[in-house]
Amino acid sequence: MIQGKQVYLRALEREDLKDLHEIQNDEEVMSWARSKPDHMVSMEALGKEYEEELKGEDTLRRTFVIVHKKSGKVAGWASLRWWRQFHTTADFGIAMRRGFWGKGIGTEVLGLLTRLAFEQYNMHKVELFTRPDNLSMIRAAERNGFKVEGRSSETLYFNGRYHDGLAMGVLRKDFEKRER
Numbered sequence: 001m002i003q004g005k006q007v008y009l010r011a012l013e014r015e016d017l018k019d020l021h022e023i024q025n026d027e028e029v030m031s032w033a034r035s036k037p038d039h040m041v042s043m044e045a046l047g048k049e050y051e052e053e054l055k056g057e058d059t060l061r062r063t064f065v066i067v068h069k070k071s072g073k074v075a076g077w078a079s080l081r082w083w084r085q086f087h088t089t090a091d092f093g094i095a096m097r098r099g100f101w102g103k104g105i106g107t108e109v110l111g112l113l114t115r116l117a118f119e120q121y122n123m124h125k126v127e128l129f130t131r132p133d134n135l136s137m138i139r140a141a142e143r144n145g146f147k148v149e150g151r152s153s154e155t156l157y158f159n160g161r162y163h164d165g166l167a168m169g170v171l172r173k174d175f176e177k178r179e180r
């Protein structure tokens with residue numbers, strides 16, 4: 001369990017799939033996260049997607065359930081991903097229920113998982129990819145020492161046209177410098 005001020009993070013359990021299913025079928029949440037073009041996923045498909053992680057098998061992703069301490073509710077989930085084994089960079093992803101937005105939780109979770117990536121997984125860098133209009137994600141990243149590293153032109157497609165994407169990243173040395 002990873003303790004924060006407002007939330008704690010724990011490993012994904014089979015019963016969390018119900019919460020994930022609800023969040024991953026919320027069009028407003030998922031249109032920011034951009035993981036499925038139609039913002040819909042079936043329970044069975046979710047189960048299949050997370051099966052290896054639930055069984056503790058070695059995967060290139062680690063999913064954390066975000067539990068809001070005050071209410072005891074599942075606020076959302078966050079993940080660290082590696083594009084291949086022995087890679088030195090982790091990719092961060094997060095999605096939370098709308099009721100938990102704007103309370104500083106996203107900033108806190110990103111900080112907790114960035115520290116985990118450096119201090120426990122021995123990563124050199126943490127990256128994330130977001131929409132240029134996702135101001136709360138960009139700000140949460142900046143608060144954790146991330147910098148915009150590039151703008152990928154017309155790499156996303158939704159609402160009938162192409163959109164740019166933003167790559168952000170923080171090196172371990174810059175994160176540690178910031179924490180002192």
Ligand SMILES: CC(C)(COP(=O)(O)OP(=O)(O)OC[C@H]1O[C@@H](n2cnc3c(N)ncnc32)[C@H](O)[C@@H]1OP(=O)(O)O)[C@@H](O)C(=O)NCCC(=O)NCCS
Pocket residue numbers: 029030032033076093094095096097100101102103104105106107108128129130131134135136137139140143
């Ligand atoms: C993106 C997300 C994780 C951010 O988490 P959050 O808890 O809502 O963000 P925080 O409350 O920590 O706010 C972060 C910063 O953004 C600012 N912010 C929040 N909403 C904002 C808005 N609409 N416009 C500008 N700034 C905004 C906050 O004031 C804060 O800055 P500050 O610390 O300088 O005051 C969350 O909103 C979410 O789950 N969104 C849907 C899914 C998603 O977008 N995932 C990310 C995909 S890359």
